[in-house]
């Protein structure tokens with residue numbers, strides 16, 4: 198017999214597998230051994246075969262099970278900065294608020310920030326996220342281990358650029374590369390394999406060619422990914438085209454120097470022309486689409502065009518000061534609506550069928566898994582894959598009545614309908630209570646830490662209205 202708690206049998210649920218056939222079981226069951234799915238199918242087959250060897254049996258009648266959702270663009274170190282940069286332009290956002298804030302964070306601040314961020318991610322059904330790049334990867338790795346979640350962590354890396362805080366301005370290319378290589382060796386595969394370490398490039402304006410090329414060489418050598426903000430604003434393209442002498446912007450240039458490839462996760466990718474969409478498709482670049490933060494500061498990414506060209510598109514929330522909701526559930530809803538609306542501006546006609554619900558679900562599951570280079574392990578519920586899953590309780594006023602469950606998952610579901618979350622075969626949330634960390638304690642410590650950073654960084658948030 199297996200040891201204590203090694204096997205779990207979940208049955209009676211409506212299961213959306215997101216497997217290659219997009220199979221859905223009306224009354225389905227999953228048998229889990231340790232960290233993996235050992236059997237999956239109709240309850241009538243699975244229950245009698247495995248009920249005797251299950252250490253835990255859970256009747257999930259009336260509930261739905263979906264694969265763990267994957268958030269492919271997160272700034273864990275910005276979680277404590279929620280609300281410090283609302284309604285300001287991008288340069289004020291970056292130079293006067295976020296960079297001073299992040300550069301004044303201690304390792305302990307980053308640890309708390311990642312824990313607080315993780316709590317919000319787990320509540321929205323996320324089992325894996327890709328960090329865009331913070332300063333304290335060691336603290337992030339420890340927090341991820343504690344949370345029980347899965348993550349691809351990256352260090353924010355910059356060896357040139359204007360407006361950088363003093364403590365960041367002096368970093369040499371050698372140091373950028375060396376530190377990341379050390380982090381890879383120390384943390385890649387830690388937390389029982391749940392932590393992956395990637396190479397980070399903040400954005401092209403903060404990277405010399407030397408850094409870009411050495412990053413690519415190292416990511417290829419270690420068979421890991423590169424997370425980079427790409428083509429965020431028109432100014433970026435204009436600057437790149439003038440300074441680096443290419444016809445269009447960042448993507449054209451990255452293609453020219455050989456940086457595009459299947460291990461590049463390009464966040465935002467808003468300002469890309471049709472030729473650049475083709476370049477991304479041909480080189481199998483992965484895109485993280487961040488609907489809320491794009492709408493706030495960047496613009497409308499050509500997501501339909503990317504999907505038509507065969508680009509792998511996933512979904513990200515971005516960081517708390519640019520969203521401010523870190524819910525992938527809200528992001529799925531927005532992603533669909535934005536691109537239905539965008540058709541009106543680009544084609545002069547309406548198209549409510551643009552980016553339908555099943556397409557959005559793919560982006561948040563199998564698309565996300567490809568984006569984080571783990572499509573053979575996560576992203577769908579299949580025998581042999583990791584047991585990363587979410588239990589949804591649809592029996593609330595937010596979702597009733599249900600006539601088309603797949604549409605309901607994207608258009609009606611709220612974060613509050615996420616009931617339980619399992620990652621790597623372990624429950625990390627049950628009935629909306631996170632089991633791995635103390636949520637109340639972390640919130641209290643996080644508020645204190647956030648206030649401390651604001652003071653040290655000398656950031657003043659102007660008062661709105663007549664606050665008495």
Ligand SMILES: [Zn+2]
Nearest residue numbers: 329464515516
């Ligand atoms: Zn970002």
